[in-house]
Amino acid sequence: MRILCVFLGVLVVRAWALVLPTITMPPCDSPEAEMAAGVFQDYINAQRTSGFKYALNQIDEIKIIGTPNMEIYKMEIELLETKCHVLDPAPVTACPVRTKAEIAVEADCDVALTKTGGVLTVIEHRCKSEPETSTEDICVGCPHLLPLNDTNALQMTTASLAVFNSRTANVSLSKYAILEVGRLTTQVVSGAPKLFSEYVIVETNCTTTEDDNCVPLNQSMATYGFCTSGNVIANVSVDCRIFAPQQPVVEPAQNGTIPLLMIDMTGQLSAESVESLDPVKQASIISIVKRQAPAAGTVAPGGQSNTMPVPVCPGKVKFF
Template sequence: MKPLGITVVLGLVVGALAQLTVPQPHCDSPEVEEAALVAQDYLNAQHTHGYKYALNRIEDIKIYPNPDGDTYVMDIDLLETDCHVLDPTPVANCSVRPKVFTAVEGECDVVLKKVGGVLTVTAFKCKTEESTEDLCLGCPALLPLNDTTALDFVQASLATFNNITANETYTLLEVGRMSTQIVSGGPIYLAEYVVIEADCTDDVCVPLNDTMAVRGICIARGLSIAHNVDCKMFSTLMPVVDANSTAGPALPPTIHVHEGNLSRKHGLKHHKLTALHDPQLVGLLSAESAESSEVVPVAPAVVGAAATAAVPTTAVPAASAEPAADSDSASDGSTSAEVPVVVVKRDVPITPSPVVAQTDSNSNGVVKMCPGRIRHF
């Protein structure tokens, strides 16, 4: 055999052996689920507008062993919950939004590094879109976040709420979602929006520049001239509970208010997850989940037994990253404030999660390793 032919054959053999040595554990194993929940919490920490997302399914997992720490490459599906990012309620206690109210899905490729039992997210790419399955005739239909008539309804319902509050006045911080529904009396509006305690002078209200300013979420239904509105302040909801089940008062997360937040140019109907973060160009992210080429510097989060030890933060070089911007604001030119460092402690489950065996009729009944079970729908 000629030298060139030998080289080609050896290259193919080495490549095949490399594929065989990449561990591919079951998608529903405790180790993989731990990594998926780390990714979920990390993505939520970078998501500065809209709602938290909950893990729905682990689509794929590959683990690349390295002397300096294993690399996890995951493909996960997430679903939008009804908990706003400012809501301190843990994601596990948040309800996934039903399909009849237009569910929003996130598909993310995430790269994690595990060193000394600590999992750290190093890169991710996400695509966020509405789920149009099982929508019924008469179900609420999402409206763009810059729909002027719906925004008038939001302001009218907020005025109603302020009229019944005794000592505080609130102003609009962010619109979460707006929709319209046909009922027996005609079309009505449904809106969810976040309010913040405000300082008002001559009918001009400015949000209090204070981390302790009261925030809450309002749900309104009806028309501008006749409606119901119910607001719940986040301070009255469940506090954050750490891995040791010790609860304490939690400061509200930092959030940046868009200038001109109510006149979005992109006309989106929902808040998107941050689209892309890959400052080191790891080359392990698939192309399917990319929504933009925007590189977003984000905060490192560490999880695992060694999370109590301080982990140094590596700054993203200016040459490899643009100013921080969430994917909601990318098209209207506004930027978000710096994302705070988030450290999450999560214990590995003692017992494995329930596993639903999936078989492939074309492989003689061999159980598939992936994708994993569906948690919601």
């Protein structure tokens, strides 16, 4: 009977050792941390349908929970807004990041990914975005953000698009309509206030000589563009760059991941619904994360030390 009890005790200890997750905290600038952050950067830019692309600025924290079937990455990541709209096909590496003087916008994200078969997948994330700092702390006369419903700035935006459409009338291009106003700013230039606008345009079924009943073309057929405009008093300037036709957007539900939950600088959610994972997979992940590992410095069943090295975090700042 005593031998049997000892045997059962050994089986229990070994079984516990098999299910106990391992926890590692690699340096924030390690290749595995950079790879996971890069996957999230690409994911967040691909999932968003409005606003500007984000570029990785710093990895603040990373913890990897190892299980027999997968690794779970828990990360804190800082992103910075670029000047490329999400519809711009340019890779994010080619997109300049806004400077502090241009009212840089920072997004702080809590991210969870899984790694199975060498493939990293974003399963959960929450981001909060806000201006990186006030321009008053940087320079006198720097631009200031305006609300996206500012009447004067929107009137200037509409006038600038009319200027662009009139330019293209001589080359038989379609008429464009405003799809989204991404940013409105004001700045004092030579003693006079100047308005600036950044907005996205979409091709319509009208030619530039037609004015009424214009409807944007289907996404698979339409071309899009990005315009910057400004004015001093009544003089309006505009510069637009037209993109290639866009590919259909892949819905988040089709790739099994959770869509972006971005909180803007006003504190409002820009995406209110969150797709759920498969209940079985979700329960498995939650149980693994909640399971407690032995404290640092103790020895887990099987004689393996659970001492974790001091993490080297946060990582280096890529921009500012």
